[in-house]
Amino acid sequence: MNRRTLVIATASVAIALFAGGAALYSANAPAPALVPPGANDTLVRMHSPVMGAASAPVTIVEFFDPSCEACRAFYPIVKQMMAQTGTDVRLVLRYTPLHEGSDEAVRILEAARKQNLFQPVLEALLAQQPVWAVHGTPDLEKAWQIAAAAGLNVEQAKKDAASPSVDSVLAQDIADVRANKVEQTPTFFVNGKPLNEFSPQGLYNLVKAEIDATKAGS
DSSP states (O other), X not given: OOHHHHHHHHHHHHHHHTTTOOOSOOTTOOOOBOXXXXXXXXXXXXXXXXXXXXXXXXXXXXXXXXXXXXXXXXXXXXXXXXXXXGGGEEEEEEEOOOSTTHHHHHHHXXXXXXXXXXXXXXXXXXXXXXXXXOTTSOOHHHHHHHHHHTTOOHHHHHHHHTSHHHHHHHHHHHHHHHHTTOOSSSEEEETTEEOOSOSHHHHHHHHHHHHHHHHHTO
């Protein structure tokens, strides 16, 4: 059973546990905030996209690839978790371009972030992943078209995507992927602890344990 199949097969369990939560993301949501000072290590960098309250006591770090089917399958599950946990949990995304063409998809996302369109473009690329992210023969022109349909100014974005700042983000994230021995996506860490039971239920259990631990120690 591959990772995407495992996610789909067990997703209903986690979703049921978090049922009733409002959607985390919206088209009008602000751009992800930067990680607060002091959190700059191989798991979390100041440049990393963050969703959720900056003061959240629990941090999910997801090493993800925009072309990864399992990342796409996990997306609504993590949304449900964060909607239900409110200000207790934040999500940090780390780029892990393992598939062919994923590095350019990351560049699209970073360019979208400069236009405050990170979330809409991320959602559009994930929603239409089967259209552009064919493994072995990705169609990045379609990815740009999808981003444009989400509101991206492509002419400016292509300039931004090729900028040294985006080069640095990619280089640092790839170095951190290696430092943390990440070999597949998605790979999750919760408050620095690796998710060893790879499933929605496993992620829910680890997140809940960390929330309970922070409340017990407060």
